[in-house]
Amino acid sequence: MRRTKPYVPGEQVNSENLLKLNTNENPYPPSPHVTKAIEGEMHRHLQLYPSPTADRLREVIADKHQLTKDHIFIGNGSDEVLAFSFMAFFEPGQTIRFPNITYSFYPVYSKIFDIPYETVPLQDDFTICPRDYFNAQGGVIFPNPNAPTSLYLELEAIEQILQQNPNQVVIIDEAYIDFAKTSAATLIEQYENLLVVQTTSKSRSLAGLRVGFALGQPHLIEALMRIKDSINSYTIDRLALVGATEAFLDEEYFTKTTNHIIDTREKVTTELEALGFTVLPSQTNFVFVTNEHQNAKRLYEQLKADDVLVRHFDVEPIEQYLRISIGTDEQMKQFITSLKQHLA
Amino acid sequence: MRRTKPYVPGEQVNSENLLKLNTNENPYPPSPHVTKAIEGEMHRHLQLYPSPTADRLREVIADKHQLTKDHIFIGNGSDEVLAFSFMAFFEPGQTIRFPNITYSFYPVYSKIFDIPYETVPLQDDFTICPRDYFNAQGGVIFPNPNAPTSLYLELEAIEQILQQNPNQVVIIDEAYIDFAKTSAATLIEQYENLLVVQTTSKSRSLAGLRVGFALGQPHLIEALMRIKDSINSYTIDRLALVGATEAFLDEEYFTKTTNHIIDTREKVTTELEALGFTVLPSQTNFVFVTNEHQNAKRLYEQLKADDVLVRHFDVEPIEQYLRISIGTDEQMKQFITSLKQHLA
Numbered sequence: 001m002r003r004t005k006p007y008v009p010g011e012q013v014n015s016e017n018l019l020k021l022n023t024n025e026n027p028y029p030p031s032p033h034v035t036k037a038i039e040g041e042m043h044r045h046l047q048l049y050p051s052p053t054a055d056r057l058r059e060v061i062a063d064k065h066q067l068t069k070d071h072i073f074i075g076n077g078s079d080e081v082l083a084f085s086f087m088a089f090f091e092p093g094q095t096i097r098f099p100n101i102t103y104s105f106y107p108v109y110s111k112i113f114d115i116p117y118e119t120v121p122l123q124d125d126f127t128i129c130p131r132d133y134f135n136a137q138g139g140v141i142f143p144n145p146n147a148p149t150s151l152y153l154e155l156e157a158i159e160q161i162l163q164q165n166p167n168q169v170v171i172i173d174e175a176y177i178d179f180a181k182t183s184a185a186t187l188i189e190q191y192e193n194l195l196v197v198q199t200t201s202k203s204r205s206l207a208g209l210r211v212g213f214a215l216g217q218p219h220l221i222e223a224l225m226r227i228k229d230s231i232n233s234y235t236i237d238r239l240a241l242v243g244a245t246e247a248f249l250d251e252e253y254f255t256k257t258t259n260h261i262i263d264t265r266e267k268v269t270t271e272l273e274a275l276g277f278t279v280l281p282s283q284t285n286f287v288f289v290t291n292e293h294q295n296a297k298r299l300y301e302q303l304k305a306d307d308v309l310v311r312h313f314d315v316e317p318i319e320q321y322l323r324i325s326i327g328t329d330e331q332m333k334q335f336i337t338s339l340k341q342h343l344a
Numbered sequence: 345m346r347r348t349k350p351y352v353p354g355e356q357v358n359s360e361n362l363l364k365l366n367t368n369e370n371p372y373p374p375s376p377h378v379t380k381a382i383e384g385e386m387h388r389h390l391q392l393y394p395s396p397t398a399d400r401l402r403e404v405i406a407d408k409h410q411l412t413k414d415h416i417f418i419g420n421g422s423d424e425v426l427a428f429s430f431m432a433f434f435e436p437g438q439t440i441r442f443p444n445i446t447y448s449f450y451p452v453y454s455k456i457f458d459i460p461y462e463t464v465p466l467q468d469d470f471t472i473c474p475r476d477y478f479n480a481q482g483g484v485i486f487p488n489p490n491a492p493t494s495l496y497l498e499l500e501a502i503e504q505i506l507q508q509n510p511n512q513v514v515i516i517d518e519a520y521i522d523f524a525k526t527s528a529a530t531l532i533e534q535y536e537n538l539l540v541v542q543t544t545s546k547s548r549s550l551a552g553l554r555v556g557f558a559l560g561q562p563h564l565i566e567a568l569m570r571i572k573d574s575i576n577s578y579t580i581d582r583l584a585l586v587g588a589t590e591a592f593l594d595e596e597y598f599t600k601t602t603n604h605i606i607d608t609r610e611k612v613t614t615e616l617e618a619l620g621f622t623v624l625p626s627q628t629n630f631v632f633v634t635n636e637h638q639n640a641k642r643l644y645e646q647l648k649a650d651d652v653l654v655r656h657f658d659v660e661p662i663e664q665y666l667r668i669s670i671g672t673d674e675q676m677k678q679f680i681t682s683l684k685q686h687l688a
Contacts, residue, residue, distance in 0.1 A: 020392075023393060025391055025392050025393060026391045027391070028391065029387075029389075029390060029391055030390050030391060034390070035386050035387060035390070038382070038386050038583065039383065039386070042379050042382050042383070042583075043373075043379060045373075045552060046373060046374050046378070046379070046549065046550060046551075046552040046553060046587070047369055047370045047371070047372065047373055047374060047549035047550065047551055047552065048364075048369050048551055048552055049367060049369060049545070049551045049552065050551075050552050050554070076420055076576060076579060077576055077578060077579075079575070079576040079577060079578070080575065080576045080579075083575040083576060087456075108573075108574050109574070109575075111574070112431075112571070112574040112575065201393070205390065205391040206390060206391065207390075207391055207392055207393045207394075207578075208389060208390040208391065208392055208393065208394050208581055208582035208583075209390060209581045209582070209583070210394070210578055210579070210580075210581040227456070230452050230453070230455070230456040231423070231424065231427040231453075231456065232420060232421055232423040232424045232427060233423060234421060234423070234551075234554055235420060235421075235424075235554070236554075237552055237553045237554040237581065237583075237584055238552035238553070239382065239386075239552075239553070239581075239583045239584070240581055240583070243390070
């Protein structure tokens with residue numbers, strides 16, 4: 001039996017009173033069109049298998065990016081898409097590279113699929129230095145914006161990394177891209193070694209539905225399909241398929257809620273700075289903050305005692321930082337009120 | 345990149361006129377309690393991640409089998425449960441054993457996870473001979489009832505296989521067990537090497553929701569959890585979780601629809617026998633039939649031209665058989681009518 005150290009997701013505490021700012025969920029419900037579509041579908045054919053190829057959803061996503069459905073792969077959350085990508089594109093014996101501070105699932109995938117990896121330290125300001133990722137033996141993966149740092153890497157830097165890894169797949173994990181600047185999906189036609197992974201769990205308010213996707217040239221998408229079809233013919237259920245499709249069709253709702261979160265983020269940033277925090281310039285739906293006069297772990301625990309859950313990573317060099325998801329304006333007011341009471 | 349030959353599921357043709365008797369789906373919709381629960385849940389917290397441990401559903405399933413939730417693992421369809429089981433319990437270099445005529449996903453899993461396998465020919469009457477599975481090097485897997493043969497193996501034979509493989513995991517894939525006699529789940533407390541895999545896709549009318557599960561002693565369930573948590577923290581969405589839970593709670597509806605399908609199966613068997621077919625004694629929601637005066641492939645094609653889709657496997661020694669899913673009484677009447685027109 002394989003013994004691996006699994007990924008530990010943010011705490012999922014079942015308390016209705018809890019202010020949950022620890023797993024970067026969207027504070028707003030999905031578009032009303034999503035629930036309407038689910039309601040229609042649930043009376044239709046729940047006893048029949050869903051589409052194994054998810055063509056309609058792929059077309060809708062492709063349209064957003066001026067691509068065709070052959071450029072889109074759908075998976076059960078971006079975690080499954082990432083796992084399948086490790087299986088499809090990274091090889092035992094070929095060392096891949098990712099940052100030392102990043103999504104903590106990457107080393108877990110590496111271990112379970114026997115992929116050797118080296119972690120590259122972030123620069124002192126927590127940014128990614130593109131040169132560090134040139135000529136990677138087995139491939140490259142990192143999130144953009146990176147998590148938990150919240151920092152965005154410009155596309156010029158990503159292009160350099162793509163150019164300097166012509167024979168390796170470079171995976172850009174864009175879970176938070178809709179709260180940031182331009183997606184690397186705009187580079188897909190130019191780079192056959194680029195795979196972009198996105199999710200509906202953050203900006204589309206569908207963490208509860210489990211729909212992630214990858215964008216890339218058709219030869220990469222075919223490789224992912226081959227893995228999926230060797231593991232599970234039908235990974236996305238009927239309700240998730242129609243729900244996710246509607247989430248992409250209601251662009252107005254998406255723009256409104258996303259912009260609202262960005263506005264709230266900027267307000268919270270100003271307030272935290274006024275309280276003496278250093279707030280990294282976030283391009284995500286969370287902020288990553290530190291305060292030289294406050295102990296981060298103590299603050300985390302004191303907030304938790306107040307039923308305010310944020311995320312603290314007890315590892316160097318980020319042990320003095322807190323990651324705080326952006327909720328509604330009202331939730332962030334409650335967070336700031338609680339925080340103020342605990343400042344030393 | 346890994347090159348594997350993926351599993352090919354039954355054709356999913358999108359035609360409203362089609363009589364689809366080719367993928368063993370349930371002809372009846374799920375319990376009304378299922379849709380009611382989904383309706384409630386979809387207005388609740390779709391923007392929040394689902395439970396990563398699916399505790400409530402595990403408890404409900406455990407109750408049905410007089411087990412505890414530590415004996416239950418939930419996955420995205422039984423295909424995912426089977427894939428994770430291959431990863432957790434079978435090892436590269438240790439040859440596993442399964443029948444030559446069986447669920448065609450097993451060789452696909454074996455190849456993608458580098459598990460060597462040997463296929464054991466069924467006996468002439470298509471039954472499984474327990475002795476053939478004694479002392480398997482790496483483990484054993486087969487469906488009970490077997491597919492596509494529809495034949496059930498008695499628990500005494502399964503116990504012999506368990507006893508003669510004390511250090512290997514024996515996986516009994518019970519997708520169709522609710523249309524058969526006793527489940528091997530009744531043996532779990534006695535055999536620490538037994539994993540039973542079931543699904544909601546057939547008897548619970550939830551193929552469209554993707555919920556499968558495994559039953560076994562806690563050490564086996566923990567191993568599956570470790571694999572899951574190394575690939576995808578949240579594999580079952582919120583709607584599928586509540587829907588599947590209600591499907592298990594509405595025992596009356598389940599019994600009624602299951603018994604109806606069994607009744608229809610027996611009627612269809614009699615009719616097919618009257619038409620000169622040999623019908624294997626099915627313990628599933630399909631029948632596996634042959635007729636020495638008819639060419640199976642020709643019949644399959646002629647039925648298809650009539651918009652009646654059944655399944656034909658163009659491989660020896662079953663190339664003269666058809667697998668026909670049991671639909672409603674009305675659907676089976678339509679099937680028989682179409683079939684009669686094509687008998688040579």
